[in-house]
Amino acid sequence: MNRLVKTVLLAGAAWGALSASAVAQEAAAEPQASTVDDIVVTARRREESLKDVPVAVSAFSSAQLEQKGAADITELTRTAPSLTLQAARGSNSTLISFIRGVGQQDPLWGFDPGVGLYMDDVYVARPQAAVLDIFDIQRIEILRGPQGTLYGRNTIGGAIKYVTKRIDADEPEGQIRASYGSFNQRDIVASAELPFNEKFGISAAVARYLRDGYGTNLNTGNEHYNKDVTAARMSAEWTPTDNLFFRLAGDIVKDDSNARHGHRELAPSPASVYDTNAGAGDRNSVTAKGLSLTGEWNVNDWLTLKSVSAYRDGQTRGNIDFDNLPQPILDIPARYDDDQFSQEFQAVLNGDRWSGVAGVYYLDATASGAFDTVLGLYNANTALSLPPGTFPVGLTTLTAGSVDTKSYAVFGDFSYDVTDALSVSVGARWTHDEKTGTVFRQQYAGIRSPSFGNAGAVLFGAPRTNYTRTREFEKFTPRVSVSYKLNPDLTTYVSWGQGFKSGGFDMRGDAVAYPDTVKGYDPETVETWEIGLKGSLFDNRLNFATAIYDSSYEDQQITTQYPSGSTVASVVDNVGSSSIRGWEFEGRLRVSDNLTVNGMLSYTDAKFDQFLAYIPTGPLNASCPTQPGCFVDVSNQRDFQNTPEWTGSIGATYTHWMANGSNLAFIPSASYRGDYQLFETASPVLDQGAFWMFDASLVWTSSDDRLTVGVHGKNLSDEEYRVGGYVFPGALFGDSLIGYYGAPRTVTATVGLKF
Template identity: 30%
Template sequence: MRNILKAALGSAAAIAMAAPAWSQQVAAAPDNDLLPDIVVTAERRESRLQETPISITALGAAQLENQGVRTVGDLAATVPNLTSTTGPQGSADANFFVRGVGQFDFIITNDPGVGVYVDGVYLGRTVGALLDSSDIARVEVLRGPQGTLFGRNTLGGAISITTRQPEIGALSGQGRATYGSRDRIDLDASLNVPLGDRAALRVSGVTRNQDGFSRNPRTGVVFGRTERLGGKAALLFEATEALTVTLSADYSLDKSNPAPAVLLDILPLPFFPADARADLFNPNDFYRSFASNSPEARNEIYGFSGTIAYDFGGATLKSITAYRNLDSFSTSDPDGTGYRLYDQQATTVQNQFSQELQLSGSLLDDKLEYLLGAYYFREDADQTLFLCFAPITPLPTARGNACNTWTQGNAQITNSYAVFGQARYKTEGGFSLTLGGRYTWEDKDIVSNQLFDFRPAGFEAAPGMVVPGFPAPIVTDLASSLSFRKFTPKIGLEYAPNRDLLVFASYAKGFRSGGFNGRIIAPQASVPSYAPDTNDTFELGFKSDIVPGVLRTNITAFYSKYKGIQQTISDPAVQFRVANAGNAELYGFEAEVALNPVRGLRFNAGIGYTSSSFEDVPVNVGPINGNRLPFSPEWTVALGGEYRVDLGNFALTPRVDWRFQSRTFFTAFNLPLEQQDPYGLLAARITLTDADDRFSLAVYGENLADAKYFTFGQNALQAQGVAYNYIGRPREFGVTAGFKF
């Protein structure tokens, strides 16, 4: 660890010492494009990125478009030490990992380890959280625990999304249309309408459609289709010079189906068809899948929020009130064969209400900045899991044909309360001290029911009938409650001799409450549960505009103790459960560089390194001591460059991006058939714009080298007799036309 920290900080020091000489060489050619000041809200108030003592990557709307970010899940292609997966069930699920901390399970009894926020509102579920980028103004990826200001389930970090807001006094609008490979047709538009001198309305809408990229050669069924639409309306009202009210409503319907699983291996179990191995994955026909069920997915989401801010002069009081509703259904076939070995359905209905109050301001001639707050969150979630497995007849071809069934229903209510505060005191010499803390109360209540039915098809409607040779249906119905309390502190020391240099050191703690095991494969006397996990992180960082407008370098080194890790594991006795899988030592760095050497030429680079390994693992978890954490590649690299060429009334901007990710394990067991070897994704775009940037025409290519890769997988040979992976998207091309007024 010491060598990694020395390397990261040594690089920062070398760049800092070289800055004066380098500055004299390139020194600000008068026509040089400037690196813009980026305003972020990582500390729940607006501040310059370069003055914010947190490891952050911030991307604006133009960067998102130029780098081909269609959904927030695509951020992993641009942000160091960030990975993501849709997981085993849904095409619209957003499971993020930051520095190895996260969660890939979609079940409602498991909470994410990286929180997703939209305009300050926390999204309680990863299901359906794969948000579209169409009307996003800015995305901030905050690395490291954010338990003080953001709160629950941010022990790995937070993804903070800011949508475009109404603007008073300006009639404006924009639209884009895309046509691409596999009949991709995307349309999005937005309109900002002033309503007098004190109000404005902004409306936006988007639709995404694209054919799938994987096909079952026997049935002709196509997997991986995109079918999504949504819209948002926001009303801004400045009642007085001090009082501002923003009301918003959004709706989205995603019927995209997930990428299919492919079968990597299968054991000769007596209840498996003898010819199931004929459906094994063929790397020479990468996008072929024999999945037995017709892919289905439907995620309908809507929400309302109201933000009220009142400026008292020296302080501002803000209220954020929000309600959200999710209705989700999806199917999957994890085994990837033409037989109904493990067909799964999941139905999720969730609603949440949240209320946050913030009081922020400054005292002592602006030397002391503070933010105080209180938070309440309630979630009501119902989920039904249906698993059809171990076929009784050899060739079931339609839903409902003979198979053993297991149905799990979970109805969970979560109430979370918190009070928090953070203050920073600045001295005359450029030093400042930050202290913060949050106290959280969290209660969870569940009613869990299970139905085990091993009778042949056709007897489901006769619950009292016993079939010779098959056990009678087993039904259990259990209730349980859990309560958790935790204080999460933050301490920071910063030194900023001028606006172009910031050095900071910090300690922060993250916390995720415990929960219930929502998959009870065998009858139980009570609902099994697991304990909270925590993440204590130390950071040492450096941010510098070494040559203002020309070279920007941000480097952060970190060391974390991740304790009581909540991990979904494959267990031969119960198939899948969540366990506290010991502890882990995490250390590494993020380094981001932006360079504008001459007018129109831009380069960006982001490098992340994370070392992770399980330790102190309980015996009943399994042999994972020393293994890497899931979705924690040792290296992530993102390189990009573009050059804007002026052509009189037009400008042409070619851009190239390359993303590399070292070997990634999908589960804690690090088995050979549940990992992705190192791979890179190459993308390019050429954009033609008019002199006023009002019209644009772009040609793009994604995954240009046609890399073949997996996004998730499990070697469940011991628990289920199969090993399977989910396939990633192939190469594609397209053209986008846009306008603004």
């Protein structure tokens, strides 16, 4: 209760001051020359002003992101409250996402993310190739809290909407942007819109990103933390009548950047955090592509029917070196494959006093893969007391499998204006998921298994895991909100809702070390209360949003990997329950016609109420039986991962207009991120302390808005900060404590031309 009181007091101070100011300013404010532009969003599947939406949502327009030189969506971590977006360990383009402490760090096939990523209206089921570069977009929206009543695939922690541009030109037009920067960065992005007539047009965009590595693999001489990405999109839009619209869109991303092996934090350790001595191999390849068909029919003034059909697939081939040494002490060659088909039908309704969306959703997805866990220093002669020469030094565990998912859902969310000021929204979702998991684990004597190139590997014992099982999960999740307009520019709201993420199967599960792995794990749920205030003050010079929330997180799914004899075992279980409470504020103030200031601040108090950890070698205390394998509540020894208590940012845009009509904008910013753990269990060597990041951009724009020239500096203080890691102590595993780091200081010059 004390934590909730603390949170309410923090929010109440800002909320009360803003509300009082609004009442005082409503009559006294004088007209001003300029206002802060508001953004139109589709957070509730219909177009609304951002300041009127009774949902905690941040929105970033393409112009804002381009002016700041934002490269990909992970940069939003610096400017959106309660958000963590990072590239996964060992990868440049696999996304790890958390909102308000809810997310999924493990990108292995078969795991559902806690934060839903949508490219336009298409749910992206897998995190591979999901670190989307920012180009040819209209805006990006970050929705916080459960969103299942509004979105086709349930999103327990929140949703990220990546909205691409639609054709809005009357005649052919295009643009090109070229960049050169630190570490020999060479980027080029080109896009074009070709309307053939009023009814039909096509658009296309292509991007090529190249950059030398921030560091070097000192063992192989290859680049480390480099970038080699090609991305393209194309769409065709047809409007046969005023009431019909069709859009066929395709996209592809190919990432041939080298594998990221991280930095060994214990000796022997390279001097630079971006260098490595890894010997597992530097080849890495990720490809993802998709095709979608969207149809809209405006039946009448109050009803629009919409269909979204989509297919996506992806392939990943790579290597992760857990020990970061030349020898194959703990190496992981891996491959992932996935495909998905989704179909969504929506009915969007808008009346005089009511509005809403109802829909049905279907997903048929398959995710599969395989990887070797190579223990190169494992000596079968001594460890197993076998006759000399029976097996070579080295033991490999092959893990392979797949998860087939069929998901069905019905959802709806409707609002009714009881009065001109008071509005009530009611939503609900019914979800039915069917998952079939196949898991296989087999050990081989030798370095790598036959699946990864070692035809001479010898079977070592019976399979440790070998099963196929189907489970079904079903849940009804409601949502209710009430909003009230204090005046035309200020809205307060209170909402309550539930989120749901289905259970599944641990693709790493070792049935010898943990026999119950064959049962799979159960769903998790989040129940969230939220009170918010948003709108405009000072004659629309200030746009802001603030909210407090209280979430109850039940049956949380957490992956724990630990050494087990001659291999690495894994447990995915529903560890118990937790409480997440917090406060968020973000705003944008027009100080003068030349100066705009923006900022955000968020506080998150996330605590485990119960954490039932699997102990493979009991007993540890009176609650653990004498037989090996039990669960013990260690909630007082665990903390949330990737969830700093405080995050914040402040920035400004100062624009100077020149006599010829052109302008020069200076955009400095500073962001703060409090200390956080990389895993639930503390690791003093790896856990990241609090730090500040400083960025600045200088952008000149011609009078006709056709030519821009900019210089963008990122991480100007050259802060070294970890975004991921691995913890496998012990001589057998090479004392593997590995850190992965964010980008160092970079400066990039960009030229953009519209024609």
